[in-house]
Amino acid sequence: MFESVIEKIKNARKVAIFNHESPDGDALGSAYALKLIINALGKQAEVFLRPGDERTREYKLIKGTENSGLKIRDCDLKIAVDCADLERLGEMKEFFCGNTAAIDHHFTHAEFANSTLVVPDAPATGEIIFDVAEKLGVRIDKDIANNIYTAIICDTGNFKYSSTTPKTHMVAARLMEIGIDIASLSKQVFDTKSFGYFKAYKKGIDNLELFADGKIAVLSITEADFLELGVDEVLIDGIVDLPRSIEGVEVGVYIRERAEGFKVSLRSNGDTDVAEIALVFGGGGHKKAAGCLIKSSLKEAKQSLVQEVEKQLK
Amino acid sequence: MFESVIEKIKNARKVAIFNHESPDGDALGSAYALKLIINALGKQAEVFLRPGDERTREYKLIKGTENSGLKIRDCDLKIAVDCADLERLGEMKEFFCGNTAAIDHHFTHAEFANSTLVVPDAPATGEIIFDVAEKLGVRIDKDIANNIYTAIICDTGNFKYSSTTPKTHMVAARLMEIGIDIASLSKQVFDTKSFGYFKAYKKGIDNLELFADGKIAVLSITEADFLELGVDEVLIDGIVDLPRSIEGVEVGVYIRERAEGFKVSLRSNGDTDVAEIALVFGGGGHKKAAGCLIKSSLKEAKQSLVQEVEKQLK
Numbered sequence: 069m070f071e072s073v074i075e076k077i078k079n080a081r082k083v084a085i086f087n088h089e090s091p092d093g094d095a096l097g098s099a100y101a102l103k104l105i106i107n108a109l110g111k112q113a114e115v116f117l118r119p120g121d122e123r124t125r126e127y128k129l130i131k132g133t134e135n136s137g138l139k140i141r142d143c144d145l146k147i148a149v150d151c152a153d154l155e156r157l158g159e160m161k162e163f164f165c166g167n168t169a170a171i172d173h174h175f176t177h178a179e180f181a182n183s184t185l186v187v188p189d190a191p192a193t194g195e196i197i198f199d200v201a202e203k204l205g206v207r208i209d210k211d212i213a214n215n216i217y218t219a220i221i222c223d224t225g226n227f228k229y230s231s232t233t234p235k236t237h238m239v240a241a242r243l244m245e246i247g248i249d250i251a252s253l254s255k256q257v258f259d260t261k262s263f264g265y266f267k268a269y270k271k272g273i274d275n276l277e278l279f280a281d282g283k284i285a286v287l288s289i290t291e292a293d294f295l296e297l298g299v300d301e302v303l304i305d306g307i308v309d310l311p312r313s314i315e316g317v318e319v320g321v322y323i324r325e326r327a328e329g330f331k332v333s334l335r336s337n338g339d340t341d342v343a344e345i346a347l348v349f350g351g352g353g354h355k356k357a358a359g360c361l362i363k364s365s366l367k368e369a370k371q372s373l374v375q376e377v378e379k380q381l382k
Numbered sequence: 383m384f385e386s387v388i389e390k391i392k393n394a395r396k397v398a399i400f401n402h403e404s405p406d407g408d409a410l411g412s413a414y415a416l417k418l419i420i421n422a423l424g425k426q427a428e429v430f431l432r433p434g435d436e437r438t439r440e441y442k443l444i445k446g447t448e449n450s451g452l453k454i455r456d457c458d459l460k461i462a463v464d465c466a467d468l469e470r471l472g473e474m475k476e477f478f479c480g481n482t483a484a485i486d487h488h489f490t491h492a493e494f495a496n497s498t499l500v501v502p503d504a505p506a507t508g509e510i511i512f513d514v515a516e517k518l519g520v521r522i523d524k525d526i527a528n529n530i531y532t533a534i535i536c537d538t539g540n541f542k543y544s545s546t547t548p549k550t551h552m553v554a555a556r557l558m559e560i561g562i563d564i565a566s567l568s569k570q571v572f573d574t575k576s577f578g579y580f581k582a583y584k585k586g587i588d589n590l591e592l593f594a595d596g597k598i599a600v601l602s603i604t605e606a607d608f609l610e611l612g613v614d615e616v617l618i619d620g621i622v623d624l625p626r627s628i629e630g631v632e633v634g635v636y637i638r639e640r641a642e643g644f645k646v647s648l649r650s651n652g653d654t655d656v657a658e659i660a661l662v663f664g665g666g667g668h669k670k671a672a673g674c675l676i677k678s679s680l681k682e683a684k685q686s687l688v689q690e691v692e693k694q695l696k
Contacts, residue, residue, distance in 0.1 A: 228568040241549070250544065251542065315576045
């Protein structure tokens with residue numbers, strides 16, 4: 069599985085690395101870890117982000133982001149990391165041609181490169197990059213370890229998600245032995261929020277309502293709320309998990325007003341299949357997480373949602 | 383180090399297990415894991431909690447809590463787990479006599495048992511219990527794994543604290559291989575809160591103030607707030623970390639009104655030594671976490687605290 073991508077890296081002289089639009093910690097950590105690994109082989113490599121992609125908290129934690137000056141046109145190998153399909157490359161798509169490879173962990177990966185390395189059991193692409201370093205015979209140094217560790221904790225919620233495997237912990241153990249400040253990294257990724265986040269969070273709690281003896285929790289945020297708060301929705305994206313984090317809640321509903329209607333996210337803690345609920349409103353998703361768009365008043369949207377959830381509650 | 387305690391367990395017929403007052407996840411998980419390990423040797427064992435100690439969310443996650451009917455007076459070995467000193471046993475102290483052993487990870491452990499096994503490098507007593515099972519030749523089953531894993535995540539903040547070591551991850555990998563629902567355990571420990579918690583949290587955000595260009599954050603909760611909320615302070619204990627989780631904050635201050643005055647908790651994100659600040663007000667603690675009690679009006683308490691923090695800000 070690894071061979072063809074490993075061979076491509078071994079044979080390349082200059083490597084351009086791409087990741088997906090609005091890159092998360094895994095996309096950033098994996099890309100820059102791979103850059104440093106290729107550098108360790110004595111080859112040039114650079115990560116090519118889209119403008120603005122460096123404006124995230126995770127980016128600040130990543131090592132090796134100093135621009136080497138390498139140009140895409142001079143590269144004889146292009147590697148896409150953490151990208152499930154070509155479209156996810158965004159505007160970088162047009163540069164992804166010639167000799168290409170992809171390293172990814174999405175089980176939905178739609179092959180688009182000449183050589184593909186997909187490990188769907190890996191909870192983060194970072195975990196695959198760890199193996200790539202081993203196969204290339206590269207000694208993982210502190211900077212590489214820092215990037216891989218950041219990638220892994222971002223995509224596993226710091227080893228909380230069910231996608232975490234025994235191997236994930238084995239890799240974490242190895243990375244810690246190399247020497248990384250795990251407390252600082254996890255604090256910066258998970259336990260540091262802007263003042264605006266707390267303001268928005270407070271508004272969210274204000275708007276929280278319980279139904280069906282506390283089994284359904286609904287949190288709604290209107291356009292007016294967003295304006296009043298003066299915060300971006302992106303800022304409070306984690307708020308989607310607030311309703312279902314309340315003790316006793318089976319289904320958590322998060323509704324936010326958008327120009328096109330009320331965007332609804334449904335989360336199930338138990339056996340209730342929220343994809344079926346979303347389907348009723350023309351949406352879809354998985355058993356535990358689904359979504360839909362409702363074009364009506366907020367009151368009506370809430371009412372019909374609660375009614376439908378109550379009907380399907382298990 | 384392990385020998386004498388292991389020998390005692392091997393030679394015992396019936397074992398009474400104790401842990402500390404208001405037991406946390408590590409104290410509970412370690413005690414019940416040890417009970418099941420001793421059971422696996424064909425010996426009787428029981429954990430003796432104080433009344434009310436079973437009223438925690440963590441207790442509900444622990445396996446093996448069904449009472450076996452074993453009486454303390456019939457036990458020929460008493461083991462204290464996760465207890466740094468005799469006083470921490472609370473009212474169970476009087477039963478801790480005769481043939482005794484202690485298993486603990488506190489580096490401040492004050493020896494009080496006939497045989498002592500202290501591993502200060504272990505971030506949780508649960509990690510030591512894992513080794514105890516190995517030394518006793520007991521195969522760790524799913525229930526024991528569940529208890530040890532719960533113990534470890536509770537005392538490491540799910541592998542976030544700097545006390546976490548490579549070994550902690552190695553143990554987690556082994557426990558996962560046995561088969562435990564890590565996503566469910568971590569969700570129940572960390573991501574499930576009562577509705578009252580959110581109400582109190584909201585009040586906390588309401589009362590949040592920033593000083594010194596956002597480098598100092600102060601959160602105060604008065605007796606009147608507590609009454610209005612109708613929630614116990616215990617419920618919102620995690621709120622102590624809210625002020626310092628704001629981006630840019632160097633020192634977080636949490637003040638709550640008590641009958642005896644304003645209880646102050648200071649937390650440092652950077653190099654500012656909060657123990658020195660607490661000392662000014664007759665308190666004490668560590669560089670990163672300290673506390674004191676101030677007897678004045680809330681306004682004066684806040685003013686003098688902010689003044690002192692500003693002075694010592696690094």
